[in-house]
Amino acid sequence: MHHTLIALVEDKPGVLNRVASLFRRRNFNIESLTVGRTAEEGVSRMTIVIDTDPAGAQRVGAYLNKLVDVLQVEELVAGVAVARDLALVKVTVGGHDKASLLRVVDETRAHIVDTGEQSMTLEITGEPPHVDAVIARLKPLGIIEMVRTGQVAMRRGDTALSATQYS
């Protein structure tokens, strides 16, 4: 089962390595891991999706908390969190495929971000299942290159996760 963990970490060299090393050493498989800035100075935010059971997710949270450079850890509960994934997909455009491709674009809120002579590149953003579904529809049309950012996520509602509430 997928679990989504948020880690607020020191924005320092080597921190990503420490976190990634932890998952490897403790034998957890990372489905996706994204890192980026936050609104707080010196604080980066990781969204980590792992495939494990609830006990495993609890263990990972505890191990993350032990890392000196990790400031705050939270497991997001599905349903009370917003999650987004972004994909860039380059699809071939043979003559008669183009119409079906444009139909997919139309029906799925995908954006055309680049057009070449033989291909078209689409941007798909949304909940990860939505991105999965769009990609599934594009596959028969001929995907020649694809990249996904991995999921970023945030608690719903007024409460916020912050590094300062920790110290």
Added chain:
Amino acid sequence: MYCLRAHLVMPIRTGAQIIWECLVHEGVQTVFGYPGGAILPTYDAMLDYPIHHVLVRHEQGATHMADGYARAGGGVGVAIATSGPGATNMVTGIATAMMDSSPMVCITGQVPSKMIGYDAFQETDISGIALPITKHSYLITAVEDIMPAIKEAFHLAKSGRPGPVLVDITKDAQQASIEWEWDPAPVKIRGYRANAPVVKTDLIKAEALIRAAKRPVILAGQGVIQSGATREVLAFAERIGSPIAMTLLGLGGVPASHRLNLGMMGMHGEAWVNHAIQEADLLLAFGMRFDDRVTGNLKTYAPTAKKIHIDVDASEINKNVAADVGIVGDLRETLKDLLDFIKPADHSAWVAHINSMKGDAAVRDIQALPDTGHLYAAHVINDIWRITEGKAVVVTDVGQHQMWEAQYYHHDSPRSLITSGGLGTMGFAVPAAIGAKMARPEAEVWAIVGDGGFQMTQAELSTAAQEGVKVNIAIINNGYLGMVRQWQEFFYDRRYAATPLRSPDFLKIADAHGLSGFRVESRGQVNDTVQRARAAEGTVIIDFRVEQEDSVYPMVPAGADLDAMIRRPDNSVLAETGADKN
């Protein structure tokens, strides 16, 4: 006026000097190390500071000495090495300290910062290598960062769940100078909390479980020693009349002679202790981590017991064994709080039941047997216990002798047994014993070591000789890598692959170092020889030529149910433990 100005100007210090200033301020008196190019500026500065440097013979020795020093003395051990091979030689010792939560700071030199990443001579990414085996690691490339890193390293090493911290410092950072002054402000690390405050509702839940229990067993681990909770554990045990089972690293945390102390649990624990755990209806885990060597098969472990788990490390709660109540906090503080809630109880029938289980081992009491002329390791260790009145600091290596030590040397005080439990590092005993002796010069220190493990780090005899420290080294010489031979006997059809071991003449080794050596071949010689060894000046070696194919009993095979023990065959001349007599 002049004085005032002199006060305002901070003195100029090199990075190397700052390292030593910091160590002095941290209260360090002894460090263990080995020099080399990348750490040379620091060695050069060393001569100006009141810190004793012990020159080891291998950097692994430095780490084990620092570890033994920390475990015996209760402070932080410090080991120093150069970059590259010096640093990598420390890896085993760092991992050993990590697994056993031993507070240690390792300082390594690194190639100049401009050369990092270019495969410079003796460059190795030690902070990367050490990452999963340290509590934290630093790579310091600027002189300004040295003090904060060292202060944090000490704070991290000794607070919360202790552990090793590595500080890798580039040569240019050691050489650079700044205006510098010691900053006495306490360390604050925003991502680190040593202790969580105890949650009162957890205490209330724990109390309810304790009140309901009919068959409680306390599982006392090294946390008892590290948090200094001996008194609180005893007060707790006595309040509710609960028996206490010990982990290997917990030994000494509760006096072996206490009426409620059952002895050691686990793979080579006492049979009645393992049975008691399996029959218990409440386990009170105090500063222990349910290692696989103490639980056996987790699926059948203590099936009828509720579990209360107190540990300073939150990640230990629910890791191996699900806790009904998990309390994260310093054990001593937590028990103090908990004791406010706990009402006296009487479990004497339960204790009597456990004691009655000792009977089947007692009929084969080792001490009551006539001297058959054979020399058994169990006898040797039990005799050393008797002769030293149980007051020595004993440092063991890893193998059969280690388990016999745990069974036959009865430890009554904390920090009197030092052993590599988690990593099981052969070669630990001799250097760790040297470190222990340096931490506690007044103590009688014994190393109990196998013929195999002794040969792994015997070069440190030379260190002991150079330092003039007295460590009594008992080599339990069975001509085998005994513990592995035992597994081969039990599980591999007695195919002794690579376990028969030829050793050098250990007395000549001693002699080569200018140390005394003795040999013991029969039980009758043990007493006199041990006494002579104790009286001799400097480090001594006793080569105990013990029975070659003896095995440690009882034994829970790896992964088996905790009460599925292999017992010593009935017709054996040896009983299972020294406690059988009592």
